Amino acid sequence: MKYFIYKYSPKTIGLTPQDNLKVIVPRSKVEEYLKLGFNKISIIHLKNLTFYSLISFFRTEQKLELIEEIFTLDESLMSDIGLLSSIFTSGIKGTESKLFFKDKYYMRSILNGIVKQPRIFEEWDITQLPKQGIIKPRRSEAGKGVFIYNTKDALQKDLRFLTKDTDQVLIEELVDYEVMLSCDGIVSNGKLIYAFVHEYIGKITEISEKNINIKRTASYYWKNPKVINAIIQNSQKVVDYLGDKNDTYPIHFEWFYSEKKNELIFCEGACRFGGARIPFLIEDAFGLNILSKYWEVKFNKNIENKKVFFPKNIASSFLAFNDGKKQLINFNTELIKLKEYSQYTKIGTISEPKNNSSDIKFLIRFTSIDEEEFTENIKKIKQEIFHIHSPI
Structure with missing residues (x-):
């Protein structure tokens, strides 16, 4: 039996019922799994998804079931899940890998001399x-x-x-760079079999000042494909030294890029899907449902080993963070052609300033046919943000 541990909504990762799979979730998420077609016997709810609680559960469970695999897509649980895998499974070598991706000191130490990094x-x-x-x-x-x-x-x-x-x-x-990029994809048996590159508008260190974060299909697909190839090749190097060669997992690797020096510098990486709706940006731009593809590969169904796709448009997400201002009205969803608009704070209330990149006021997802339309869409969104907020 395989065990998937996750404290968030299954809707965000495209999970569907599978044979030989049980999910371990908080009580508050049980109903969501039932609505997706999971039967009650495959859903295990625990009060706390802590190492203390999980090890007690698996010590009992191993008397009833053969534990083949324990895995998660929750970055905060990676280290604990790696240790649990080491204790309760056989033939899965992932403990060190999960720890290396989670602990930035180990990550930096192991990649020293392999890829450029701070x-x-x-x-x-x-x-x-x-x-x-x-x-x-x-x-x-x-x-x-x-x-x-x-x-x-x-x-x-x-x-x-x-x-x-x-x-x-x-x-x-602090690294001298102009652009931050990410490589997002799927690794299976030590090989990066699906890879897509995204671009951050503005430096990551400026987000706390401007309270917005914009991610898009990387412009280098059109203006310099060599950069795309370099990111994918260097991401494979990271996988070679940090990754589990016997597992299938998603990746989100962030890279600094200096156009002046034509230099890539590794920021950090994680065994999860990227935030800001990156899986949906992949589908919007490249036509591939990366969430479904992950589960297909994970459970050995219809595996296609394609590595590089070319985008049909520019897919983007615009995140507005909590900034201490009062949002007076909803964003005008007729302003541009949207794929998604999600509001996370109540209209008319003052939002507390953000503490991290998950404190989101609202999220907008959209596509643009070219750079000109992308620039115009961003301009309209920024003007609308000024319009819908109070001056204090």
Whole structure:
């Protein structure tokens, strides 16, 4: 029996009932699985999806079932699931891989000399640290707990970073780049068999200032395909050194790209689908349902080993984050041709400023036939955001 552990809605990952599969979920999600056609016997709900609770469950379950595999698509659970797999399964080699993808210090250490990446600093002597840097927890996600400093004086004044347990955080130099890109796809048996490249509009460090995040089909498909090929090839190198060669899993690898130097620098990676609706952007632009394809490959059905697709349009998502302002009315969904509009905060209330990249006010998904239409669509969206908010 295979066990899939997930605390979020199954709708976001395209999961459907499968033979020889049980899902372990919070009680609040049981009804969603039933509506998707799962029978009650295949749904296990636990009060807490913690390592303590899960190990107790599997110790009982192994007396009743042969545990073939334990897996998840929840980044926050990767380390625990890797350890559980090591304890309760045989023939699956994934413990180290899951830990390496989760822990940024291990990730940086293993990839040292394999792909270009930011320099890390292990000595917390302020005289030896870079003038500008970024401090991040080793095992957090969605930008939680990240601190960027632009002067050593700023770092020295913020004593919470200089006095905390430095074993739990990582300090890196700030990278000089113009564009951030991501490689999103599926790995099976150590090979990147599906790969798609997306582009962030603006630097990732500017999101907290502007409170918006725009992701789109990478412009390099049209203006410089060599960059696309380089990202896919370098992503395969990351898989070679960090990945489990006996498993099937999605990837979301982020890369800094300097056009001036024609240089790719690895930011970080995860064994999950990218946020900001990236799986749906893939379908909008390339015509492939990557969620369904993942489950097909995972369960050995109709596997197609295609690596590079060419987009038919520019698929984009526009995320507006909580910014402390009051949204007066809904976004005008007739403004542009939308694929999706999702509102996450109540109209007329003041949203708390965001703490990480999951604190979203609303999300817009749309397509554009070319760069001109994309630029015009973004302009209209930004004007509408100014219109629907109070000045304070």
